[in-house]
Amino acid sequence: MQAMGVDRQVLIGDRLLGVGLPPLVQTMYDQSLPHSEEALDELVRRIGSLNAMGCDIIRFSYPKSDDRSAFTYLCARSPIPVVADIHFDYKLALEAIECGAHKIRINPGNIGARWKVDEVLASAKDHGTAIRIGLNSGSLPKGNDPPARLMSNTALTYLDWFEQAGFTASVVSLKASDEAVTIEANRLFAAQSGYPLHLGVTEAGSVVSSVVRSTWALGQLLSEGIGSTLRISITGPIETEVQAGVELLRTLGLRKRGIRIVSCPRCGRSSFDSQGFLASVEQDLLSIDRDLTVAIMGCQVNGPGEAKGADIAITGIGNAIFLYQGGELVRKVAPDEARDAFLEAVRNAE
Ligand code: SF4
Numbered sequence: 001m002q003a004m005g006v007d008r009q010v011l012i013g014d015r016l017l018g019v020g021l022p023p024l025v026q027t028m029y030d031q032s033l034p035h036s037e038e039a040l041d042e043l044v045r046r047i048g049s050l051n052a053m054g055c056d057i058i059r060f061s062y063p064k065s066d067d068r069s070a071f072t073y074l075c076a077r078s079p080i081p082v083v084a085d086i087h088f089d090y091k092l093a094l095e096a097i098e099c100g101a102h103k104i105r106i107n108p109g110n111i112g113a114r115w116k117v118d119e120v121l122a123s124a125k126d127h128g129t130a131i132r133i134g135l136n137s138g139s140l141p142k143g144n145d146p147p148a149r150l151m152s153n154t155a156l157t158y159l160d161w162f163e164q165a166g167f168t169a170s171v172v173s174l175k176a177s178d179e180a181v182t183i184e185a186n187r188l189f190a191a192q193s194g195y196p197l198h199l200g201v202t203e204a205g206s207v208v209s210s211v212v213r214s215t216w217a218l219g220q221l222l223s224e225g226i227g228s229t230l231r232i233s234i235t236g237p238i239e240t241e242v243q244a245g246v247e248l249l250r251t252l253g254l255r256k257r258g259i260r261i262v263s264c265p266r267c268g269r270s271s272f273d274s275q276g277f278l279a280s281v282e283q284d285l286l287s288i289d290r291d292l293t294v295a296i297m298g299c300q301v302n303g304p305g306e307a308k309g310a311d312i313a314i315t316g317i318g319n320a321i322f323l324y325q326g327g328e329l330v331r332k333v334a335p336d337e338a339r340d341a342f343l344e345a346v347r348n349a350e
Contacts, residue, residue, distance in 0.1 A: 007194035010130050010169050013081030013102035015304065017171060017196040023254055024056035025245035026198070026237045028085070030112055032061060033070045040070055044077045051079050052287040053239065054258055057082035057229065059105065062096045062120040075100030083132070090116035096121050097333040103130040103171070108158050109141055121167040130169040133158050136202055137176035137185075147176065148184035155189055170195055171228070175202040179217040186221050195330035196228035210234040211244050222252050243286060259285045259346070262306055262313075264298035272316025274298040280339050285346065292349055294342075295324075304329075312345045314338060325349070 009018035027050065034040055047058055053115040062071060062084040075082045084096035090111050096104050097120070104124065108117045124131050135151050143150045151174045158206065158266040160168055172195050174185040182201050189196060199221055201214045214232045221227050249255035261282070264274040274296050285294065295313035297303035303315030307324035315322045321338045323331050325345055333341045 008168060008170075008196065010171055010196055011128075012057060012083075012171075014131050015081055019194055019196065019228065020189075020230065023222060023227055023249060025054055025242055025249065026057040026059060026083075026229050026231045026232075027241045027245075028059040028231065029061075030227055030238055032063075033067045033074070035066075035070050036051065037073070040073050040077075044079075047078050047080060047285040049287065050239065050242050052289070053242045054255070054286075055080060055242040057081050057083060057103075059085050059231075061085045062092055062101075063087075065092070065095060068095060068099060071096065072099040075102070079235075080163075085134075088112075090120050092169040093120045094123050094135075097127050097129045101129055102210075103132055105132040105134045107134055107136075107139060108161070109135075109154070110139065114161075118160075118165055119246065121162060121165045124280070125167050126170070128149075128169075129169060131162070131167070132171040132173055132198055133162075134173045134198075135175070137178065137181055141247070148174075148181045148188060151176070151181075151185040152188035152192070156193060159193065171198050172196070173198040173200065175200050177201065177203045179213050181283060182217050183220055186226055187224070190224075190226045197226060199227040200233055205235060207234055207236050207240055208347070210236075215248050219248060219252060221255060239317065256291045257289050259288055260293040261285060262293060262297075262310060264296065266298060269301060270298040271318045272298045272321070274316065277316070277338065279313070281343055282344050288346060290346070290349065292346065294346055296342075311341065311349050314342050 007014055007019040015024055036324055038211055081102035083105055084101040085105045086093045088110055093104050093106055105321040133155055135155055137147045140150050155172045174180045186197055199218050201217050218230055230245055232241050235239050246258050250258055260325050265277050278296050295306040295310035297306050297315040300317055307313035308327040313324040319335055321333050322329055323333055323341055
């Protein structure tokens with residue numbers, strides 16, 4: 001039986017996961033791998049942008065051997081660690097490890113005979129590759145326990161097996177589309193094991209649905225010190241997944257980097273297009289690696305007050321746009337200069 005409560009640290013490429021370490025943000029690429037060098041280079045640049053937004057690890061499906069050279073190319077060039085998601089075929093797991101995957105994600109229950117998983121463990125150990133045991137409530141072995149307990153116990157059984165094979169670079173995920181089951185399964189597991197947990201609510205829906213459901217569930221777990229990595233699974237752009245994950249960690253005080261945005265929601269008093277202004281600067285703000293609060297406000301009621309609490313703020317009152325630094329009004333700018341003036345002030349903020 002694995003040692004209860006012994007906190008394990010697992011290296012994924014250059015990122016260390018473990019109980020008590022800052023949680024990391026993951027996403028999963030949502031298309032099949034391109035094969036041309038030009039398209040792969042474009043994908044590497046996109047991963048660079050995700051990294052600038054705060055993404056720490058990216059996962060790819062690895063469904064067929066045809067992807068071998070493309071995946072090898074990516075593993076060698078990605079600025080953040082790469083994970084291969086494998087189902088059913090242990091040979092694909094072996095291949096992904098040889099391609100340079102920093103971690104593979106498998107469900108040992110769908111790989112087949114035990115010796116096949118043992119071969120994967122041996123190769124992963126040789127290559128310094130971590131393994132995530134990824135269990136979803138929809139694909140568990142049969143059992144009479146309630147789903148959360150069955151998920152947690154199944155993971156513990158697999159970890160015992162992995163330890164007997166001399167493999168300890170394991171991460172576990174216990175995901176369900178039901179948030180309560182997700183929370184309970186992770187709590188049960190964390191009470192019995194010190195292996196790092198990757199958190200997520202699976203198949204959580206579109207942006208609003210997923211962000212609400214995921215942050216409600218993951219927020220509780222992270223507040224209890226449970227969870228070493230997370231993914232906010234969204235049926236939508238992977239950039240939004242990263243943005244949501246980083247924002248959750250910032251809100252919980254578990255990450256400092258990144259810009260905290262305060263913005264006017266608009267009302268009948270608005271005389272400035274704060275929504276359009278935010279849309280025009282948001283992508284730039286998300287890529288600025290600073291611990292700052294910025295405010296984008298739309299009237300004289302709350303604008304000056306919010307500006308006082310922000311490092312950089314802009315308040316539009318009709319065509320007059322006021323720029324604040326450190327709570328002090330520094331200048332009035334013309335509408336067509338506002339975006340550049342605001343971003344320059346954010347980049348130069350002390
Ligand atoms: S900041 Fe002003 S314009 Fe914006 S919602 Fe508040 S009161 Fe309305």
